[in-house]
Amino acid sequence: MAENPGKSAYHHGDLATALLFAVDEIIREKGVGSVSLREAARRAGVSHSAPAHHFGDKEGLLAAFAEQGFGHLSEVMTTAMAGAADLPQLEQMSAIGKAYVKLAAEYPAHFDVMFRSGLDKSKYPSLHQTAEITFAFLHERTSDLVAQGVFPDANPDDLAAFFWSLVHGLAVLWVDGSLQAVLGDRTLDSVIEGALAAPSLFAGEQP
Amino acid sequence: MAENPGKSAYHHGDLATALLFAVDEIIREKGVGSVSLREAARRAGVSHSAPAHHFGDKEGLLAAFAEQGFGHLSEVMTTAMAGAADLPQLEQMSAIGKAYVKLAAEYPAHFDVMFRSGLDKSKYPSLHQTAEITFAFLHERTSDLVAQGVFPDANPDDLAAFFWSLVHGLAVLWVDGSLQAVLGDRTLDSVIEGALAAPSLFAGEQP
DNA sequence: GTACAATATGGACATTGTCAAGATAGAATG
DNA sequence: CATTCTATCTTGACAATGTCCATATTGTAC
Numbered sequence: 065m066a067e068n069p070g071k072s073a074y075h076h077g078d079l080a081t082a083l084l085f086a087v088d089e090i091i092r093e094k095g096v097g098s099v100s101l102r103e104a105a106r107r108a109g110v111s112h113s114a115p116a117h118h119f120g121d122k123e124g125l126l127a128a129f130a131e132q133g134f135g136h137l138s139e140v141m142t143t144a145m146a147g148a149a150d151l152p153q154l155e156q157m158s159a160i161g162k163a164y165v166k167l168a169a170e171y172p173a174h175f176d177v178m179f180r181s182g183l184d185k186s187k188y189p190s191l192h193q194t195a196e197i198t199f200a201f202l203h204e205r206t207s208d209l210v211a212q213g214v215f216p217d218a219n220p221d222d223l224a225a226f227f228w229s230l231v232h233g234l235a236v237l238w239v240d241g242s243l244q245a246v247l248g249d250r251t252l253d254s255v256i257e258g259a260l261a262a263p264s265l266f267a268g269e270q271p
Numbered sequence: 272m273a274e275n276p277g278k279s280a281y282h283h284g285d286l287a288t289a290l291l292f293a294v295d296e297i298i299r300e301k302g303v304g305s306v307s308l309r310e311a312a313r314r315a316g317v318s319h320s321a322p323a324h325h326f327g328d329k330e331g332l333l334a335a336f337a338e339q340g341f342g343h344l345s346e347v348m349t350t351a352m353a354g355a356a357d358l359p360q361l362e363q364m365s366a367i368g369k370a371y372v373k374l375a376a377e378y379p380a381h382f383d384v385m386f387r388s389g390l391d392k393s394k395y396p397s398l399h400q401t402a403e404i405t406f407a408f409l410h411e412r413t414s415d416l417v418a419q420g421v422f423p424d425a426n427p428d429d430l431a432a433f434f435w436s437l438v439h440g441l442a443v444l445w446v447d448g449s450l451q452a453v454l455g456d457r458t459l460d461s462v463i464e465g466a467l468a469a470p471s472l473f474a475g476e477q478p
Numbered sequence: 479g480t481a482c483a484a485t486a487t488g489g490a491c492a493t494t495g496t497c498a499a500g501a502t503a504g505a506a507t508g
Numbered sequence: 509c510a511t512t513c514t515a516t517c518t519t520g521a522c523a524a525t526g527t528c529c530a531t532a533t534t535g536t537a538c
Contacts, residue, residue, distance in 0.1 A: 074502050075516055095389045100494060111518045113496080117518090122495065179447060180387040182302045191345025199453045215472045221454050222465030225441065228450075229466055234432065240386060243435075246406045247428050258429030259436055265422045266470045281533050282485055307525060318487045320527080325485090329526065 068168045074126050077083065080128070082108040082120045085131050091173035095183060126177050127188040129255035134173030134194040138168050141201060157205060161231040165256050175239055179232075202228050234259055287335070294336050298380035303388060308332065318445055332397040333384050340381030341401040347374050348408055360421050363373045364412060365467050368438040372463050375442035381444055386439075409435050430470040 076082065090099050101122050102112045115235035119125040144163035148156045168175040177183065178195075185192040206224040211216050215223060222247040240251060247255060283289065292312035297306050308329050309319045326332040351370035355363045365420075374383040384390065390397040413431040416422050422430060443451040445459060454462060 077502080079516080082333035097389055101496090102494060110516095112494090113519085114517055116496075126510085149322060151307050155411075168294050176389065179443065179449075180389070182304055182383065182387070185448075195449075198423065198451065199449060218469070219465060221457070222462075222469055223472070224460050225444075225454060226437070226466040226469035228453075229435070229440030229444055230437045231440065232444055233436030233438065236386065236443055237432075237436055237439055242386075242402075242406060243432060246410050246435075247432060250428070255429075255432050258426060259433040262425070262429055262471045263470045265425050265430070266473045281487085282535080286485080309525060310529090317485095320488080320524090321486055323527075 076108065076110055079108060079110060079114060083115055083118065083125060084129055084132060087125065087172045087177075088171075091176060093270045096173070099126070102154075120151065124179055124184065124188070127183060127191045128185055130177045130181070131188075131191040132196045133171060134177045134191070134198045136171060136174065137164065137178075137195075138198045138201060140164075141198075141231055152228050153209055155210060157209065157227065160202070161227070161234075162207060162256050162261055164231045165238065165252065167234045169252055171240045175235065179236065190244075199228075200208070230259065283315065283317055283321075285316060290322055290325065290332060291336055291339060292354075294332065295380045300363045303380070303383045305332070305396060325364075328448055328466050330390065331375060333388055336381065337384045337388070338395070338401045338456055340378060340397040341398070341405045343381065344374055344376060344385075345401075345405045345408060347371075352412070360416055361369075364416065364434065365408070367412060368434070368441075368467055369463050372442045372445065372459065376459055378469060379446045381455060382442065386443065387418045389430045406435075408450065411428070437466065 083104050086104040087099055089107065090103055098121075100117045104125065105112050106112075107113050117124060119128055140163040141160050144159045145156055148159035150233070151159070183191070186194055203220070203224045206227055207220040208222060210218050210220045234243070234256060243255060245248075277439075290311050293311040294306055296314065297310055308322045311332065312319050312322050315321075322332060326335055347370040348367050350368045352363055357368035358366070390398070392402055407451070410431045413434055414427040416430060417425050417427045441450070441463060445462070450462060451457075
């Protein structure tokens, strides 16, 4: 490769990484449907069947890409929680939710493959586990809300389903462009704030 | 065709419908990634390039399939609202939300193509319009909640984003299997009820 | 009945995923 | 250093697909 003069031309050096980068490029340019092993190989400057040695087949490449995405997601949520450690519990949750939606908006390619590609996680143990860790993090946070008395009478599972669905729905509808179509020109921040604040409207209602 | 003795063999009679049905079959059997014009044509008993005359290209076929799905969605939400006309406003919303999630669970093939196929709606005016009608319905319902004094101080847009995201998130995470992975073996009904009831937990909180 | 539009066929071509066989480089071992 | 082993990459092949084109058949309007 021209950009890697120290290495030999035959062995790429870090083809796996280069292919994952190419996948990101392709999706951002032409959508997830246009991802192909051959195009990724082309962009990485290797032959059409080189990717097979690293990822098996096309689905394997996408699985690796998705796993990368779940790693990112876990990271940003953990960071967000740490950054809001001094705030009230509910605002910590809000910070985590914002991080979730913002990751989707910043890495739409990863988010698409993670949740919109019909990937069968059970076929990829490593991906499955990474995703589970991500999901478990959210579940633990809502369980904390109950355990620490913020919602003493709530079912932790229901709370997890509620919070996760809300945040995930915001993310996918935003990435899809559907929210913009209905709400007009609003910033993502403004939409997140508004939606996450909505439950407090119920403070005036009778349960 | 053998199953349509009255019609000529050359002209199918209702190929468009048959192709849409085939798409549904294929997605349920092998996932949205396995949809192909040729396979759909095969199932409809026509030549490989017959579908082009009805839908242009593959994307056009999926666009028509998605439009069918948005039609269904509008239908079930309208029906749900009518069926809950006598109940309090909030329970009407809940009924609409349930209909939304249940449609996704019952027609996962349509739901996938509607929201998980990366279809560019702006390229298909008819699809675009049908989707807009569906989304506008939800927006109007949340606006009603504000106008009729259920949440007098709320921003209707924020409320729409909140409700739609919650319901849509439930739908996609359920269809994806992610919710089941975290919550274990719960029925869809139970999960919906729990998640939709969660906002009332905030009744005890200070806004 | 004739002309025209809609519908369907068959062939062709480029692209893709995948497989098998072989080539090249790096690392380990002597 | 020479040898062997393994990981990495290339080349060639094949079937399947999307799409275009020319052609054939049917339904319809006049």
